[in-house]
Amino acid sequence: MTAITGKQYIDRINKLKTNVWVDGKQVTGNISEHPAFKGIMKSQASLYEMQHDNLLKSILTYPSPSTGNPVGLSYLQPKTKADLAKRREMIQQWAKSNNGMMGRSPDYMNTTLMAFASSAQFLEGKENCFPENLRGFYEYARENDISITHTFVDPQVNRGQYYLEATTEPIAARVIDSNDEGIIVKGARLLATQGGITEELLVMSAAGILEEEKGFAFSIPSNTKGLKFLCRESFVGGDSTFNYPLSSRYDEMDTIVVFDNVLVPWERVFYYNNLDVSNNFMMASAFQPFALHQVACRQIIKTEFVLGVVQSIIDTINIGEYLHVQEKASEIIVALETMKALVMKSEAEAKLDESGVMRPDRTTLQISINVFPKVYPRFAEIIQILGASGLMSIPTENSFQSSIRKDLDQYLQSKADTAENRVKIFRLAWDMTMSSFGTRQTLYERLFFGDPVRLSSQLYFTYDKNPYVQRVQEVLNSNTNQLNNL
Amino acid sequence: MTAITGKQYIDRINKLKTNVWVDGKQVTGNISEHPAFKGIMKSQASLYEMQHDNLLKSILTYPSPSTGNPVGLSYLQPKTKADLAKRREMIQQWAKSNNGMMGRSPDYMNTTLMAFASSAQFLEGKENCFPENLRGFYEYARENDISITHTFVDPQVNRGQYYLEATTEPIAARVIDSNDEGIIVKGARLLATQGGITEELLVMSAAGILEEEKGFAFSIPSNTKGLKFLCRESFVGGDSTFNYPLSSRYDEMDTIVVFDNVLVPWERVFYYNNLDVSNNFMMASAFQPFALHQVACRQIIKTEFVLGVVQSIIDTINIGEYLHVQEKASEIIVALETMKALVMKSEAEAKLDESGVMRPDRTTLQISINVFPKVYPRFAEIIQILGASGLMSIPTENSFQSSIRKDLDQYLQSKADTAENRVKIFRLAWDMTMSSFGTRQTLYERLFFGDPVRLSSQLYFTYDKNPYVQRVQEVLNSNTNQLNNL
Amino acid sequence: MTAITGKQYIDRINKLKTNVWVDGKQVTGNISEHPAFKGIMKSQASLYEMQHDNLLKSILTYPSPSTGNPVGLSYLQPKTKADLAKRREMIQQWAKSNNGMMGRSPDYMNTTLMAFASSAQFLEGKENCFPENLRGFYEYARENDISITHTFVDPQVNRGQYYLEATTEPIAARVIDSNDEGIIVKGARLLATQGGITEELLVMSAAGILEEEKGFAFSIPSNTKGLKFLCRESFVGGDSTFNYPLSSRYDEMDTIVVFDNVLVPWERVFYYNNLDVSNNFMMASAFQPFALHQVACRQIIKTEFVLGVVQSIIDTINIGEYLHVQEKASEIIVALETMKALVMKSEAEAKLDESGVMRPDRTTLQISINVFPKVYPRFAEIIQILGASGLMSIPTENSFQSSIRKDLDQYLQSKADTAENRVKIFRLAWDMTMSSFGTRQTLYERLFFGDPVRLSSQLYFTYDKNPYVQRVQEVLNSNTNQLNNL
């Protein structure tokens, strides 16, 4: 097998007939034709298709270690810093095609799976752990270019500090039984993005689990019996790319995943009923360094696009001469270059781990994930402050095709643009930050790696502050000026 | 005549057959049945209807000075501080019915017109000024409970500092001719909120006009020949109040107003071709104190509602024990009490103006309009940080009426609520801050009285800093300690 | 007796020969002549002296309820809102004389004692409580115009959540014994401001005490046997008011108070060994409303002065034309008017408490103490940003009296001022925000009522959010649009 095409992706998903619910109705027929999914599936397909572009395939694929066939480069387990650079180029090549709007482009999940599999030896010899299953699944996915999503988080029932579920029926998904064929899972998991439009669902428990039955890791096909994907409201504004340049293409959908006595076959169980492993594997594995590297690489492309939008607004209504406008645009430039510098540093300080994989520097990437959730919402704010009333002067494509076009052409022209182009810029800015799609993007970046308060707490505890405390002690202990003998 | 009912309002608007364009189509039939307008028109109608509620009419109306009939209290020209208090109660009574979501509830415009008319003597004896027309229009509106909107701003073509329009055809509306019947206006004006669903359009120039033909003030019926209202995309999410508790009711619509050689009859012209009056009337008149008073009173009610939503989120997922959550909720409390204090101070420091009208203190209200545009966006941010993934777990009303309801009931329940109520809270929070309707609300509050940078500049220049500079001089000049002789 | 003069104050303090330690030396001789205290004691004396100024005494004093003699108005137990207004005028009259730089001007402590005494009935009939002692001490202080300071806080040994002192010898002051004459106290208390230059020391425990022996309230003369005041480094820069216009006059000194087996006579014990009373009296009493009212009134005067300094800087180097400068000055104006509005609201919403005392509204004043600690440090920042290098171009008074004066006159002149006046403005700005005195002022305002995080938490818990949660419920329960029958 080999890296797939866009058509292969769409055909595979359509064939699954996964149990997906939108607005109270089960999806029937080809999901790729459903209004909530057709845009994002085309965008996803175009990513796969790029793997066969003659100019790009050397960037996007590499020879499979088992067959030599070209497989997706996001599966590459890097052994060198040059490999890391290749991974970055691959990620950013794909990200440019959607300007970073797809948080779950396939490279994110491929990277995630690659990282977990590369750390499989952590599971060796531990109770209820099956490292060979994890490695096997990784190879299967790599060789077949399998599309995957994941779900790591329990339902948001009660976020108090000492919550233990007290209902008789499970809410959070848990192992309720096991038999010769596998383990039986019942309950729900939160927010699988792209749930229903991937072939596989990777399920893993985040750290902090208190009950053994809630700690596990496995992957199953999306159309497994008993598995249901319950969608939020679709944020696709409509088909028109004039009206909805982003939501018509990139609304990835978020789903609640229901496990209705789902049987997970043994060969797909990576571990279960092992609280210690469940609470430690994610952090011990290469997941965080590699996932954060993928995320930061994508966010750079997105920030570039934000800067492009802001500058387009500035140009079209000619506000570049104002100091406070310059200051706001500079905030974006500062964020962009900071993110670039952090990714560069994470690669420069990469180290081989015990499995011989070249991990980018985690600490540096923790910085990026403490920075970006704070600056991205500010980008949206800057766009609103600069765009001002222009963001509400947004007639639709149909308006421009009606008899009022001549009015629009005259009255919505701007210093630098025709009315149509000016309205397109503002509609794009609006769709990026003010449509339901846009605000979901902001929320997504705000919370990508979890609660910002917890992320800064994690950084505080993992960062080695000791050398600097020592420097303070040295000053306190030096009672005399230097060179007192001079 | 007398204060009207909701039905009267709707009938009047439907009868006008105003030239309104939505998504490339002219509205035909009853505008009150059009999807983009039916919700807001019902909400508007319900305000008028409240004037006939036995419990409320003493709050919402007062006896007309000319007929003794009950007329809308927002038309009251206050002579005492008690009158101001009545105005506040009236404004907040109406605001509570929509939780402050209607920026253009009729009291805003009635207040605006009342304020301008009360300052009509500024126009006495000045060239091309017709104070009697302004007073007459105010009385007409008061006695007939006329619904009005306004437009004060030119199209956003070029916001550079020294811009003069250079096109042959006008872009910004201007007087291009006059004749026996009136003045002829051609060009466009920006963002008449509720344009097309009011009986009248008040048109006035903001300060800073450089060309005489662009400085004028008049009012004309919405169905005047040559007048067109071009709508932005509708932000009504749909009819379901479960799904769209706010946008289904309160999307006020913003319109570009086109004047296609519109004849404004002389009796409706308040002034024209008088640059000095045009650039000074708005600030010299009672407009700013009264409009800001109305706005601040409404914003208080809105802030209370935001606090209610935030507390509902805190309760439903049980996060009230966290210091950082308490801190964020407290930010809203601080803003709420600050706004209340400012309104109270503006009334306590009110003074009679030269026309015998009791003006609330402008300086104090300038503070409120420097504060609120900064805090309101922060409210939206707080909701997003606290609501987190809950804001994306928002299945629709149809979902709750389908066979997956039992899954939703189980998996979306929260500590304090059933799944349905919890989803309703989150959908409300989402519609208030993340739907297209919600982000437009944020933009609206951010920019209500114009560019925040200019507002703070205006405050700086109008505030009397001299007494405090004098205190500094006294310190600088006192070379000795006090009581040196002790 | 009657309100005292400045000389009386100084004589009384000098006579006490209180045990005060500065920089490793015990103060001997007249403390009013000690470099660390002479400036502040003169400033304090000048406040007392004002009580005898013919123009001011009606503002600063009132007839004693027991003798009819004029006594300090800060002792007034207000029965009406007019009384509250008198209190405000009194506070601000004194504050203007030092531009709000004295956080412990006598009115602060007089107010504190008045408030506690007015709530003495809370102590009635409770174990180990002596309300009559509290009332008696209040009357004694009022009639004799006694100067007082207080200490409420334990040493900062360990601020972890569950700290219990484990040393054999006490660190935090506690009752270690009692006998016929009184209770014996051993240990220390933190930061009595003006410690050593007042006649009395009021000692009270803040809420949150876990051990009975640490909960008490009493007052003792500063020269009581076993009582020691250990000073921090003095922040008086020197005598020159040119060089140190503020620190030469207003450095109030902070002291650690040591109780070395101090006997507190029974008639001065207000309560002890009663955990419940100790943890609740402060919040139940009128202390917080009245103390916060005094504080906010003073902070208004201080903010006016900050605005005066900022405007003086703007004028002297002519930077008023810049938008970002206007914006920064406006921030101060916004804060100033906000504080004024909050004080006005606290008085307008004052209510009689169970003892018949007119308490200003606590909630409103809690807002002020959540606002000011955030804005005051920003004032200091604004001064530094605007003053820039001017704040380092600050030659001393001696320089202006030397032969280089002609250079200074030429090279340090500014647009609006002579070199000397310009340097004075900048030295004042520096002494207010950058000298050791100035930064202590910032720290003091930042922490005046304790840790800001706790203050916002307290506001969250005490504020009634329920009416607004109800409004949300109403919206959620109204499934239909209003006026659906129209």
Place this chain on the structure above:
Amino acid sequence: MTAITGKQYIDRINKLKTNVWVDGKQVTGNISEHPAFKGIMKSQASLYEMQHDNLLKSILTYPSPSTGNPVGLSYLQPKTKADLAKRREMIQQWAKSNNGMMGRSPDYMNTTLMAFASSAQFLEGKENCFPENLRGFYEYARENDISITHTFVDPQVNRGQYYLEATTEPIAARVIDSNDEGIIVKGARLLATQGGITEELLVMSAAGILEEEKGFAFSIPSNTKGLKFLCRESFVGGDSTFNYPLSSRYDEMDTIVVFDNVLVPWERVFYYNNLDVSNNFMMASAFQPFALHQVACRQIIKTEFVLGVVQSIIDTINIGEYLHVQEKASEIIVALETMKALVMKSEAEAKLDESGVMRPDRTTLQISINVFPKVYPRFAEIIQILGASGLMSIPTENSFQSSIRKDLDQYLQSKADTAENRVKIFRLAWDMTMSSFGTRQTLYERLFFGDPVRLSSQLYFTYDKNPYVQRVQEVLNSNTNQLNNL
């Protein structure tokens, strides 16, 4: 010649007998013994001395290209990225010895001169330009390890936009004449840091000069006839390193430089009376990249130290368990790693300029100078919030040597430290952020490269935003979804 020792530095400065004025008195005798200078001169000397430390000399020196003798590595004109890394190590080695508190350690000026000299070819063939003088002075300084300071800025008379000096006598220094020997300069320049304790003064005009006579560059010995250094007040708190661990060592002094008809000999004139060169040389030269590189390298070391101080406070009073404390410490970690990443990126993206010098990437370093002035004042704020009352519980060294020591030992002990060590930590924190020395440090970092508003404006204009505007255009022009043919 060769890199000098500490003693050589001190001897050279003492011998100059430069005309320096402190507090109205001219400095006489050895300046190295003057209270305002002895600490900083010892610290400076210790830097030179390190050049002779066997372990450090390979880091701090390199073989002179003309003699092979070891000369200061800050003079190195880098040809490779490895050279840049050497420069960084050198800078940080020196910075560690003073924890980044010396903004004008010799490497700053050596770097500045090296950078200007490396760009001397810009001056070739231009009127009134003497590139050979600049190169010669650089070699002289390098070979003799000359200590230098500079002054680039005019007095702050009037910062309005269109200011032209109107006095008859010059205020800002200008060329008033020239003769056979050189040019004659009269007037003043602002804030030469370390003025009077360096051998040379480099004088150069910043961009934006409107008058030819104010545009020049030269260097003269500090004791040149007619040259005077007028000091601000000294911020040395005293000799005790217990009391003033930083100001006793690192107060660099800022001086107004007066040119009283100073003759600058022709061989030291680099250019004059050439408006175009004067306004462009600084930006066109390698100055900004190299100076910013030195600054950022130093600021990293300083930030590490700040983190050490903050963590020491956290440890000593045991507040590490609080989320909001963790969050604040994390802010410093984020800033530290961001600065490190930016410096790394500036080196990785370094390019050879037209003179064959390897310039670090200017854009990246512009980011650092937009970041640091914002975060450093926040560090000071964090220290004040966390240190709280501990920052006022700071008895002096003398107190610990007096009979009250046992009280201090008991009552100021903390969870992790003895009283003495705890007080030392807090005194260090205070001296770093709250003493006159500490606030001057904050001001210095805030304004190091000029007005932050201008810095962000400069970044906006120099940054290439075009590629991102192009990406926006591509989206606007793609009217169809990708892969529409699928």
